[in-house]
Amino acid sequence: MTAPLTPPQQPHQQTPPPGGPYADASATDEGPGLRTELWQAVVVAVAVAVVGLLLGVLWAWLAPKVPLISDGKAVFLKNSEGEEAVGADGTFMLLALAFGVVTAAAVFLFRRSGGIALVLALAVGGLLGSVLAWRVGLLLGPDDDVIAAALKAGKGVTFDAPLKLAAKGALLAWPVAAMIVHLALTALFGPRDPEPWASYATPVPPYQEPVPPLENRQDQ
Secondary structure, three states: OOOOOOOOOOOOOOOOOOOOOOOOHHHHOOOOOHHHHHHHHHHHHHHHHHHHHHHHHHHHHHOOOOEEEEOOOOEEEOOOOOOHHHHHHHHHHHHHHHHHHHHHHHHHHHOOOOOHHHHHHHHHHHHHHHHHHHHHHHHHOOOOOHHHHHHHHOOOOOEEOOOOOOOHHHHHHHHHHHHHHHHHHHHHHOOOOOOHHHHHOOOOOOOOOOOOOHHHHHHO
C-alpha cells in the first residue's frame, strides 16, 4: 500500500522590509513630524526667554552697588579704586552660565532625543532671556538719573549708581552654555542608534524534520 505523498511544510516566509532585505531596520522608526518639532522648538524658546525675568531679578539683587557721592556741584565715585562696576558684569555672567546649565538640563529631560531645532530654540531663548534679564535688572536697579538721585540724596550723602552691563558679551553666556551642556547630555545619555551590523541580519528559518526517502515510506 502506497502512502499518500505529503509535500514538506514550507517555512514561513517573512515579507522583507521596504528597500530590500538589507534595508536599515531603523528606517521605519519615525520620530515626531516636522510640525511637532517646530511647535516644541517654539515652546522651548518662549519658556526659556520668560525665565530671563528671574535672572534679571537676581542680578539686580546680587550685583554689587557702585557708591557715588556729590559735593553739591558734581558727582564722584566714593571709592575710585573700587571694582563694583566690574563685579556687576561678573555677577551677570555667572548667573547666566548657571541659567544656561539649568535650562539645558530641563530641555533635555523634556525631550531626550534632542534635534537641531531644539538646540537652536534653546540658543534663541537663552539670548532673548539674557536681553530681557538685562533690561529688567536696569529697571529694578537704582535710578538711572544720576543728577536727580544726587539732589535727592543731598550733599555729602552716599547713593548708588545705576546698574550697568558694560561687557555686552555677557549676553552670550547663557545661550553658549545652554548649547554646550545640551549637546553633551545628548551625547552621553541620549538614545543610541542601532548597530550597523544588526540591520544586515538574515532571519533563520525554523527547524524542520527531514523527510524520509520515498522508498522507505513505500516499504512501510
